[in-house]
Amino acid sequence: MAAKVEYIKVDDLKIPVIFEKDKRLPLVNMQFVFQNSGSIEDDDKAGLAKLSASMMGEGTKKLGSSKFAEALEAKAIHISATTGRETFVIEVGSIKEEFDDALKYFDMLLGDPNLSNDALKKVKTVRLGALARKQNDFDYVASNELKSIMFKNTPLANPSSGTIDSVKSIDLKDIKSFLKEHIVSSRLIVVVGGDIALNDVKTKLKNIISKMPEGKMSELKTYNVTDKANENILKKETEQAYVYFGSPYNMKVSDDDYFKARVATFILGTGGFGSRLMEEIRVKKGLAYSAYARVNVNKSSSYFSGYLQTKIESMDDAKKTVKNVIKEFVKKGVTQDELDQTKKFLLGSEPLRVETLSQRLSRTFQHYYRGLPLDNSEIELEKIKELSLDELNKYIKEHKEILELSFAIVTK
Structure with a gap:
């Protein structure tokens, strides 16, 4: 049931x-x-x-x-x-x-x-x-x-x-x-x-x-990402450069457009092989074994973040490539083929995300906790199925805040 x-x-x-x-x-x-x-x-x-x-x-x-x-x-x-x-x-x-x-x-x-x-x-x-x-x-x-x-x-x-x-x-x-x-x-x-x-x-x-103290329910505070891009480089005894990056993302947990963010970031960096970041950083340039990016949308904060590891001598090139890939993504959006492939994966892999009781309960809890309908996943999948290329690219171009990238880098 x-x-x-x-x-x-x-x-x-x-x-x-x-x-x-x-x-x-x-x-x-x-x-x-x-x-x-x-x-x-x-x-x-x-x-x-x-x-x-x-x-x-x-x-x-x-x-x-x-x-x-x-x-x-x-x-x-x-x-x-x-x-x-x-x-x-x-x-x-x-x-x-x-x-x-x-x-x-x-x-x-x-x-x-x-x-x-x-x-x-x-x-x-x-x-x-x-x-x-x-x-x-x-x-x-x-x-x-x-x-x-x-x-x-x-x-x-x-x-x-x-x-x-x-x-x-x-x-x-x-x-x-x-x-x-x-x-x-x-x-x-x-x-x-x-x-x-x-x-x-x-x-x-x-x-x-009934035996527990009632206590008081406090208001959950929300925190915004700094709107000024910064960079910190930490020097350690390492053979690799660890490049982490992030930026603001203007979205709330109850936003109707969350499904668009899910599709967009899958194409940009969440989707593994075939994602923009992986293709440019690993396949074309051989700068890293993997590169990943996602959108984190919570009640207390929302932000875009990602990471990669690269050779120390490739650190600057990798960082520049990340910036260029994201800039191009926001400027030009995605292709119809990228959208079609992402739809196939997200719709086709849905049964794997609800195989176990714990998965289903966790999902239902998240929907309730975020103030969404309990069947929000099904509603979201229908929206993804009907999403057009023009709608998605318009959405991507509206989120220029992800260009304000901050970097935290551990290197030698």
């Missing part, structure tokens, strides 16, 4: 529940998604949201990390917490027969997380080790540097995992304060699917949600 949205009423709150029944396997998967609760809420403590999610993976205070993990493993129950830029997610998965126990342990975790100094010391040690290793991951370094340029003096300029200094500065009080503010029912969207009845799961979840 197709996914649908219903609600759980708790006092004066109506908690959305995105649900899809799937009886093909005796499994149940559930996510508690807390809005406006991701790394965008870190303030001056970069990495706070992710570190708080790691703390939710340390079991309950009563059982501790090891015994809680052993209890879950004995029943093949999975509970984990993750964060994005805008959301904090706690996921629960189990076989159908163990879902009641899964909810029991989930309820225990929400009510009594292991917020101890020992647990914090452990997760900070793991995070600091990962960050130390990341200093030699030059894709990671260049990507973070690009965001620091594009979103200067905003929360989006900071790496979501934090820095070594910012993670060291986070204490238990920060974690408790973050969780108290953000793991609340007023921010909650439930996503659940599998071999379970909707009314049954709603009844069980209401018992859990």
